[in-house]
Amino acid sequence: MGSLHNELLAQAWHLAKKEPKHPLQASLRRAVSAAYYAVFHLLVDAGGRSLTDSTDVKLRHQLQRAYNHAAMKTVCQNLHTLIPLMTQPLEPQLRDVARTFVDLQQARHDADYDRSVTFIRTDVLQKIALANSAFSNWKAIHSNQNARVFLAALLLQRHWRQQ
Amino acid sequence: MKRRPTRETNAEEARRINDALNVILKQQHFPYGIRHFDVEFGEDATGDPAVWISFPIEDDPDPSTEKLSNLNRLVHQVQDMIREYGVTRWPYVRFRAAN
Numbered sequence: 001m002g003s004l005h006n007e008l009l010a011q012a013w014h015l016a017k018k019e020p021k022h023p024l025q026a027s028l029r030r031a032v033s034a035a036y037y038a039v040f041h042l043l044v045d046a047g048g049r050s051l052t053d054s055t056d057v058k059l060r061h062q063l064q065r066a067y068n069h070a071a072m073k074t075v076c077q078n079l080h081t082l083i084p085l086m087t088q089p090l091e092p093q094l095r096d097v098a099r100t101f102v103d104l105q106q107a108r109h110d111a112d113y114d115r116s117v118t119f120i121r122t123d124v125l126q127k128i129a130l131a132n133s134a135f136s137n138w139k140a141i142h143s144n145q146n147a148r149v150f151l152a153a154l155l156l157q158r159h160w161r162q163q
Numbered sequence: 164m165k166r167r168p169t170r171e172t173n174a175e176e177a178r179r180i181n182d183a184l185n186v187i188l189k190q191q192h193f194p195y196g197i198r199h200f201d202v203e204f205g206e207d208a209t210g211d212p213a214v215w216i217s218f219p220i221e222d223d224p225d226p227s228t229e230k231l232s233n234l235n236r237l238v239h240q241v242q243d244m245i246r247e248y249g250v251t252r253w254p255y256v257r258f259r260a261a262n
Contacts, residue, residue, distance in 0.1 A: 017225075020224065020225075021224065070209045073209055074209075077211070077253060096239075099239075099242070102253060103238075103255060103256075105208070106207050106208055106213070106253075106255050107255075107257075109207075109208035117257075117259075118259070118260060120220075120222040120258060120259065120260050121222055121223070121224060121226075122220055122221075122222050122223045122226055122234070122258050123220075123257055123258035123259065125226055125231055126226075126231055126234045126235060126238070126258060129228075129231035129232070129234075129235055130235055130238075133235065
């Protein structure tokens with residue numbers, strides 16, 4: 001069985017190119033949504049794996065349900081608040097993953113709810129390409145110390161802030 | 164759902180954004196026939212202050228990988244330049260139909 005995030009990214013490309021000449025708004029909008037959820041599940045999967053043993057599948061799935069979209073966005077928009085926990089310099093790939101998460105989350109919201117926007121294929125493919133780059137960038141840094149801090153913050157920073 | 168407009172549009176921020184984008188425009192970094200841009204202020208889906216930069220562009224049914232990379236580079240360049248000009252709103256960049 002393939003990973004959900006890879007399947008979602010493939011689905012995004014498929015939907016965006018599904019109608020070669022006159023793409024349906026429904027296809028383009030679902031493609032944007034799939035691109036966002038591809039990056040979301042990439043990070044949630046990595047977060048769950050970083051906090052559990054490989055045999056603890058049930059615990060991992062339970063942990064993954066605790067990730068919150070808005071809280072993750074806040075972390076991505078405020079990476080500088082993690083600097084005390086991170087080693088310098090911050091990897092540009094990590095900054096890129098964080099930026100892409102924020103951009104795609106809003107794009108997904110527009111795609112799902114904003115009927116005043118008409119999507120064009122160029123825009124949608126550009127956003128899927130962003131997700132694609134986020135996958136490559138994450139692959140390059142996922143085992144770094146800063147990536148582990150980032151994953152922990154995505155899940156826990158909203159609780160750290162309350163202290 | 165229509166985007167909620169910001170109660171007050173900050174004229175100073177609007178000027179900075181225009182200055183930042185005109186710098187890129189003058190450097191002729193806008194590719195693929197992009198000649199101008201539209202700016203819209205508001206709050207994003209989580210209620211944070213944001214600005215949307217829209218670039219009218221001819222739709223391409225099958226853009227090359229290189230073209231998508233160039234458009235991504237433009238998006239990042241615009242976001243970086245806007246931040247360099249001291250704008251704290253999150254800049255969202257999108258491409259819209261030219262006509």
